[in-house]
Amino acid sequence: MNTLERKYSKSERIIAKAKFSGTVYLRSILLAALLGGVIAAVWVFKDSIEHAFTKGEGAAVYLTDDVMRWALLGAGIAVLISFFAHGLSLYSKELIVTEDKVVFRTGVLAVTNTTIPISEIVIIETNQNFFQRIFNVGTVSIVSDAERPYKIKGVKSADRLTRRIMKQVADVKKESERKKMQLQLSGFVPKSR
Numbered sequence: 001m002n003t004l005e006r007k008y009s010k011s012e013r014i015i016a017k018a019k020f021s022g023t024v025y026l027r028s029i030l031l032a033a034l035l036g037g038v039i040a041a042v043w044v045f046k047d048s049i050e051h052a053f054t055k056g057e058g059a060a061v062y063l064t065d066d067v068m069r070w071a072l073l074g075a076g077i078a079v080l081i082s083f084f085a086h087g088l089s090l091y092s093k094e095l096i097v098t099e100d101k102v103v104f105r106t107g108v109l110a111v112t113n114t115t116i117p118i119s120e121i122v123i124i125e126t127n128q129n130f131f132q133r134i135f136n137v138g139t140v141s142i143v144s145d146a147e148r149p150y151k152i153k154g155v156k157s158a159d160r161l162t163r164r165i166m167k168q169v170a171d172v173k174k175e176s177e178r179k180k181m182q183l184q185l186s187g188f189v190p191k192s193r
Contacts, residue, residue: 002094003094003104003105004094004095004096004105004128005017005094005096007094008098008103012098012099012100013098013099014096014097014098015097015099015168016096016097016154016161016164016165016168017094017095017097018094018095018140018152018161019094019155019156019157020090020093020154020155020156020157021090021135021136021137021154021156022090023132023135023137023154024086024087024089024090024154025083025086025087027082027086028079028082028083028086030080031079031082032075032076032079035075035078035079035099036072036075039068039071039072039075042063042068042071043063043065043068043072046063047063047066049063050062050063052137062131071110071124074077076103088108090154091104091108092106092107092108093105093152093154094106095152095155095161095167095191097118097161097164097165099118099168099172100117100118100119100172101115101116101117101120102115102116102118102142103115103116104116104150104152105153114150116142116144116146116150117144118168118169118172119169119172119173119176120145121142121143121144121165121169122143122144122145123143124140124141124142124143124162124166124169125140125143125149125162126138126139126140126141126158126159126162126163127139127141127143128158130132136154136156137154137155137156137158138158139151139152139153139154139155139158140152140155140158140161140162142165
């Protein structure tokens with residue numbers, strides 16, 4: 001999408017960009033395997049399954065080959081919709097870190113931009129379960145002066161992004177302290193007690 005990158009690169013230096021993981025497609029693949037497996041099992045044992053519920057003899061009346069083909073087509077459509085939805089969610093996220101803020105943009109039709117000033121960031125937390133560690137993906141939680149932490153899911157190399165943001169937070173705080181000391185030395189700001 002690169003909307004934020006185009007917007008901010010003209011006026012500010014971009015320190016870091018987040019990349020989002022394509023592992024969201026694994027859910028669609030698992031859904032396809034699960035639905036395909038269930039439909040295949042029902043198709044193979046359709047006579048036994050139907051007789052268990054209808055107490056009839058002979059070939060299946062309700063679970064015919066045509067019905068099973070329609071079920072397979074429906075499952076395929078559900079998997080394609082899931083695949084498209086996950087792809088759209090992956091495409092619709094963007095996160096950049098500039099010298100003084102973290103900007104997160106999400107959405108395609110209804111777009112949400114969240115800007116967190118670097119100077120207000122207190123803690124950044126990275127959460128990963130077992131599978132996320134295998135794929136090097138995580139959730140980054142940014143704790144600032146706001147009421148609740150802001151969570152960004154599906155970030156590739158979340159630990160590296162967290163370290164980069166915290167380095168920028170430390171640099172901003174050092175620069176702020178340096179400016180404060182310069183002002184105190186020049187006599188413009190009274191020394192705090």
